[in-house]
Amino acid sequence: MMIKIAPLIFTAIAVSGLVGCTAVPGSGPLTSAINTETTNRTNGSNYAVVPLDTTILSVVRNYRFSGIPESFKGKLGNRQSLTIGAGDGLAVNIWEAAPDGLFSTAERKSATLQLIVDERGMVFIPYVGQVHAAGLTAEALRKSIEAGLKGKAVEPQIQVLVSENRSKVLIVVGDVTSPGPFPVPMRGLKLLDAVALAGGTRKAMFESTATVTRGSTSATLRLEDAVSHPSENIWLASGDNITVTHQPRSFSAFGAVKSSQLVPFPAEKLVLSEALAQVGGLSDRSADAGGVFIFRFEPHDLVQQLIGKRADHLPTDDTRRVPVIYRLDFNKPESFFLSQSFQIRDKDVLYVANHPAAELSKFLTLIVSPLLGVTRTAEAL
Numbered sequence: 001m002m003i004k005i006a007p008l009i010f011t012a013i014a015v016s017g018l019v020g021c022t023a024v025p026g027s028g029p030l031t032s033a034i035n036t037e038t039t040n041r042t043n044g045s046n047y048a049v050v051p052l053d054t055t056i057l058s059v060v061r062n063y064r065f066s067g068i069p070e071s072f073k074g075k076l077g078n079r080q081s082l083t084i085g086a087g088d089g090l091a092v093n094i095w096e097a098a099p100d101g102l103f104s105t106a107e108r109k110s111a112t113l114q115l116i117v118d119e120r121g122m123v124f125i126p127y128v129g130q131v132h133a134a135g136l137t138a139e140a141l142r143k144s145i146e147a148g149l150k151g152k153a154v155e156p157q158i159q160v161l162v163s164e165n166r167s168k169v170l171i172v173v174g175d176v177t178s179p180g181p182f183p184v185p186m187r188g189l190k191l192l193d194a195v196a197l198a199g200g201t202r203k204a205m206f207e208s209t210a211t212v213t214r215g216s217t218s219a220t221l222r223l224e225d226a227v228s229h230p231s232e233n234i235w236l237a238s239g240d241n242i243t244v245t246h247q248p249r250s251f252s253a254f255g256a257v258k259s260s261q262l263v264p265f266p267a268e269k270l271v272l273s274e275a276l277a278q279v280g281g282l283s284d285r286s287a288d289a290g291g292v293f294i295f296r297f298e299p300h301d302l303v304q305q306l307i308g309k310r311a312d313h314l315p316t317d318d319t320r321r322v323p324v325i326y327r328l329d330f331n332k333p334e335s336f337f338l339s340q341s342f343q344i345r346d347k348d349v350l351y352v353a354n355h356p357a358a359e360l361s362k363f364l365t366l367i368v369s370p371l372l373g374v375t376r377t378a379e380a381l
Contacts, residue, residue, distance in 0.1 A: 047323035048314055050306050052338055056326075061341070063302045066232065068219045082186050082238070084133045084141060085167025090115040090123060090160060092145065097155035102127055104154070114163070127152050138162060138186065162186055170236055172198040174244035175208060190233050191226050194242055206268035207248045213241040224268060249346035253279040256287035256352040265346075272328070273339040275350055282330070282352055289330040291353030296345060297321035 050056055084090070092113040096104040103111035103126075115123045121134025128148035133141050142160040149156040165183040173179045177199025182189075191210060195201065201208045206224040214237065223244075226233040236242070249265040258280030266278070272294065276282070282289060303311040303322040314322045326342070328335050344350075 046315065047325055048303060048307050048311065049325045049327055052326050052328045052335075052342065054334075054338070056306060057338055057341055059305050060302070061343070063299075063305070064229075065299065065302075066221075068221055068232065068234065082168055082184060082188065083135050083137055084117060084162065085238075086117050086119050086121055086134055087166035088117045088133075088162055088168075089164030089166070090117065090133070090141075091163045092123075092125070093159040093161070094145075094149070094153070095157040096153050101154040101156075102149075102152060103156075117167075125149075134167075168238035170194060170238060170240040170242065172242045172244065174242075175202045175246045176200065176244050177202060184236065184238050189236050191236060191242070192223070192233050194236055195223065195244060198244075201244055201246075203246045203248075204268075206265075207246055209245050209247045211243045211245065212236070213243070214239065251275060251344050251346070251348040251350055253350045254352075256283040256354045257281070257350070258283055265344075270344045271340055272342040272344060272350075273336070275344045275348075276339070279350070286354050288353045288355040291355075292328045292330055292335075293351045293353070294326040294328075294342070294344070295349035295351060296324060296326075296347070298324045 090113075092115060093110055094103045094113070095110040096102065097109075098104065099106045099109065113125070117123055117133050121132060122130045123133045125131050125145055125148060128145065131141070131144055131148060136144070138160045142158045145160070146156060146158045149158070165185065168184040169181045170184055170189070171179075171181050172194050176195060179198055182194060182197045191212065195210065201223065205227070206222070208223045209220050210223055210226075211218055211220040212234065221232055250262055251265075251270075252262050253275070254260050257276070261279060263275070263278050272292075276292075282292070297317065298306075298321060300311060300316055300320045300322050303314065303324060306324075311322060316322055328339060328342075330336070330339075
């Protein structure tokens with residue numbers, strides 16, 4: 001009986017071997033599959049595979065990523081001179097050179113006028129009449145009043161102060177302690193100042209984003225970026241709406257790791273070595289130490305620095321980002337040092353490929369073992 005059954009068994013094994021690569025279930029592509037996909041498509045690759053070394057790491061670390069598009073940043077990035085508006089309270093101080101002037105006496109050489117800008121944007125100045133104030137800076141209004149008093153007052157000197165700012169406000173809402181409207185002082189107001197006026201964020205700052213909306217345009221950035229990079233701490237303007245949102249960062253881990261899962265960032269910064277530790281490290285039984293990958297979208301100009309003109313042949317999304325796969329080979333000792341400096345970003349995908357030997361083991365378990373069971377049954381008969 002064994003003589004008749006054995007050829008059938010070996011034939012089944014051979015046929016199964018032909019389809020083994022596609023029939024055996026797996027947790028993702030092998031290292032060779034990822035590398036081949038990009039090397040075989042000179043002008044039609046769907047992504048870039050970038051081996052991680054000290055040079056690549058330096059380029060990635062030194063690249064300055066801004067959460068605000070340049071076109072939008074230009075509108076917010078320069079402080080605007082604040083102007084007077086309806087409802088503002090003004091203190092107008094007038095000095096004269098002679099003791100018998102319009103606003104001076106023997107006892108006092110100056111007078112202070114407490115004014116409120118009316119709904120038409122006007123203020124009344126004695127001996128001048130109605131003066132348009134809305135839309136002017138304090139300096140422009142000072143010159144206007146001074147010109148109106150010329151020839152009437154004795155060498156008048158004018159000072160205009162905004163005593164109450166009621167027209168220039170912005171609104172801070174969302175995950176802050178004390179949301180509400182806040183006046184924009186004449187010196188201007190920056191993003192972190194506005195968040196501080198609202199009592200700060202309810203959650204950790206590194207888990208919070210701020211969306212600044214001006215008219216029909218908006219931009220979102222992480223508050224930690226405004227702290228780390230002063231250029232991101234943008235100037236705000238009257239009428240801006242700032243929405244603070246709690247958005248904790250996370251990365252996904254798949255493949256030959258001990259625990260495939262969605263992992264929240266435990267701290268403000270997270271490097272690759274720490275990310276691997278979060279998921280229990282590489283699987284001793286199945287991991288390919290030479291196939292540790294980070295999947296992410298990178299700005300097109302950064303990818304150009306990494307791979308040159310090849311970046312122009314890669315697809316981009318609507319924000320000019322390119323799909324990139326960073327590869328780290330943990331068979332090399334220096335990779336452990338690189339992993340301590342490579343920063344994980346929000347929504348990164350960490351993937352560890354299975355070792356080819358692990359796939360063979362799966363094949364033997366799924367195909368050969370049942371056939372051996374058939375052999376034993378036949379022998380028993």
